[in-house]
Amino acid sequence: METLFEYYIETDAFHLKYAKGEPAVKEQEFHDYNEFVFFLSGSSFFISKNIQQELAPGSLILIPKENFHQFCVKNPKSYVRLILAFRDTAELSSLTAEIMDTVKVISEPDERVVSEFEHLMEIVTSALSDDEKKLYIRASLHHLMIHLKMTASDAVCNHMRLSPVVRQALAIIDEAYTENLSVKSIAEALFVSPSTLAHKFSKELHISVYQYLIKKRLSAAHNLITHGETLSAASAKSGFRDYSCFYRLYKKYYPS
DSSP: OOOEEEEEEEOSSEEEEEEESSOSOOSOBOOSSEEEEEEEESOEEEEESSOEEEEOTTOEEEEOTTOOEEEEESOGGGOEEEEEEEOOOGGGHHHHHHHSSSOEEESSOOHHHHHHHHHHHHHHTSSSOHHHHHHHHHHHHHHHHHHHHHHHHHHBOOOOOOOHHHHHHHHHHHHHTTSOOOHHHHHHHHTSOHHHHHHHHHHHHSSOHHHHHHHHHHHHHHHHHHTTOOHHHHHHHTTOSOHHHHHHHHHHHSOO
């Protein structure tokens, strides 16, 4: 089924997408912006490095930049979501650091949050100009950030199903992805066999150790490139040892 986007509006600082149908990305994601995903309807199982759970309609998912995640959609025809994504800015830096510290699921957001997203849907489908809609979206983002600072910690519902070995492997990769890591070196640090680590990691996160490491590095490189680094410099700083391999992978995941 082809993805159907009902509405999309973008500035350099944020974008808002109201969509139904097949996800644009059907595999595991890393990206260089933060996201609020308001799950409206359908059936989706959410996977991240600290949460694995079935999502209920009405759930709000907070996804910080450069955090692995995946939405496993069972019936794309009924999958509807509103996504408010935003990049780090100076005016929101302290709020972003506090609220977007890890992936979170709020299974039952309060009436203020629900109302904010409902109003967003009304505004973006209204007859207002794009500039007026962008003003409203920006204000709504600020309202949500302030409100979540005050209330989110009481409503977060995280379902942890990862084994200690996988949690520790993730910590090693996230801390040292620029170094010369491999399944073998990570397994040795955790005193398990490479096959045990590989099996547990793939089973619990639906991604191999190698693919997780590569996507982590690519996301970091993309962030550096968007901030002015050359491809070769970003490649080296993100842990790639082979530039030609990096270039091929980078163009695959970031074709534009």
